[in-house]
Amino acid sequence: MVKIALVDDHTLFRNGLKGLLRTNSDYEVVGDFADGSQFIAALPELDVDIVFMDIAMPNMDGQRATILALQQRPELKIIALTMFSEQPYAQQMIEVGVRGYINKDSDIQIVFDAVNSVMSGGKYFPQGVVELRKLNEIDDFDALSDRELAVLTAICQGLSTPQIADLLEISKRTVDAHRARILEKTGCNNTASLVAYAIKNKLVEV
Numbered sequence: 692m693v694k695i696a697l698v699d700d701h702t703l704f705r706n707g708l709k710g711l712l713r714t715n716s717d718y719e720v721v722g723d724f725a726d727g728s729q730f731i732a733a734l735p736e737l738d739v740d741i742v743f744m745d746i747a748m749p750n751m752d753g754q755r756a757t758i759l760a761l762q763q764r765p766e767l768k769i770i771a772l773t774m775f776s777e778q779p780y781a782q783q784m785i786e787v788g789v790r791g792y793i794n795k796d797s798d799i800q801i802v803f804d805a806v807n808s809v810m811s812g813g814k815y816f817p818q819g820v821v822e823l824r825k826l827n828e829i830d831d832f833d834a835l836s837d838r839e840l841a842v843l844t845a846i847c848q849g850l851s852t853p854q855i856a857d858l859l860e861i862s863k864r865t866v867d868a869h870r871a872r873i874l875e876k877t878g879c880n881n882t883a884s885l886v887a888y889a890i891k892n893k894l895v896e897v
Contacts, residue, residue, distance in 0.1 A: 697723040699745040727756025743772040766868030768809040791815035842869040
């Protein structure tokens with residue numbers, strides 16, 4: 692079951708999307724919020740996989756809410772759902788870490804496709820911002836955060852996910868999220884190729 696939260700200041704739109712999402716038996720809408728501040732306040736107790744995040748909202752906009760949410764829960768998969776199709780808005784949301792960007796006037800099947808794509812570890816962007824996303828993708832090892840480097844080192848030492856979680860005092864789910872981001876940033880497809888990449892590029896000492 693994919694647990695989804697909606698963050699949007701338009702009640703009619705939020706309720707409409709909630710109803711459409713509930714037509715899919717694989718999805719559960721676990722919360723809906725009128726602005727970013729409400730969502731951030733509820734996040735510590737919220738069991739959620741995917742967040743649909745509006746950009747322009749009162750009190751706290753989607754960009755700021757995304758930053759704060761990923762600081763708390765780096766494993767969260769956030770999809771910007773907005774009326775703004777212009778590249779500057781897309782670039783702002785890409786830079787803060789959204790996994791997808793779709794327009795509010797999209798067909799519901801596109802919403803379903805976006806959910807399925809990001810849940811499988813991918814991203815979902817309309818054709819209009821695909822090239823922009825490519826320009827912003829990070830493919831060099833300098834982009835790895837300190838925590839990602841720590842996870843990478845542990846992976847190269849042969850530690851399992853539970854062992855890494857204990858070592859770094861984080862959840863197994865967070866370890867998996869870091870692993871997925873490391874694979875994406877380095878362009879590797881599996882653990883074996885990641886270890887080879889890390890050794891070749893002298894990212895870790897093993």
